Amino acid sequence: DGGITQSPKYLFRKEGQNVTLSCEQNLNHDAMYWYRQDPGQGLRLIYYSQIVNDFQKGDIAEGYSVSREKKESFPLTVTSAQKNPTAFYLCASSIPGQDVSEAFFGQGTRLTVV
C-alpha cells in the first residue's frame, strides 16, 4: 500500500536532548512537509522540501532541522534549542508544481519532553 509512515508514534525526550522523527513515503512524491500541531492552533509549517537535497524554512523553523538525502525520506530533528517541543508532529507529501494536489499525511508522532 502506498502511504506515509511516521515513527515512532510516541516519543519522550529529556530536556537538552536532540531527537529525530522519521518520515518515509512510497508515493513517489517529490514534495514533503513537516507540521506541528498544538491544541487550538491548527497546523503550523516547520520545514518543506520540493525536491531532494533542497528544503526551505516554514513559519516556525527555529529549533528544528531537516535533511532530504533521499526522495523517500524527510527526517526532522528537534534540537535542544526548541523551547517548547512538546507537540504532535505531522509529516505530509504532495506532488510539487501541481497546486491542485492535496497533501497526504502520516499518522503523526507525539513528542513529550519529560
Next chain:
Amino acid sequence: AQSVAQPEDQVNVAEGNPLTVKCTYSVSGNPYLFWYVQYPNRGLQFLLKYITGDNLVKGSYGFEAEFNKSQTSFHLKKPSALVSDSALYFCAVRARQGGKLIFGQGTELSVKP
C-alpha cells in the same frame, strides 16, 4: 497575507440533523480550497477540494462543501450527521500562484445520538 479562519472552535449536532462547519479565507485571486478530517491521535485525511467549476463540491463520507466567492467562504456540510462524524475538521487554502498550504485552526465536531 493569506489566512484561513474557522470561526467556531466547536460545533454540536444531533445525529440525523444537518451539519455545517464554517470556513472563510483571505487569499489573493482564486484559491484552491481543501477540507481535511482528523480523528484523535491520527493524521489528517483528505475529504474534498475545490479547484474550479461547480461551486458545490462532493467528497468522501457524504460530505460536501460550497464555495462562495463573494463571501470568500468554503463551508463544509452534510445533510444527515452520524455519531462517527465526530472529529476535528480543518479547512486549508493554497494560492493559485503557488505557495504554502495554509490551515485553519480546526473545528471540533461533536455529534450526539
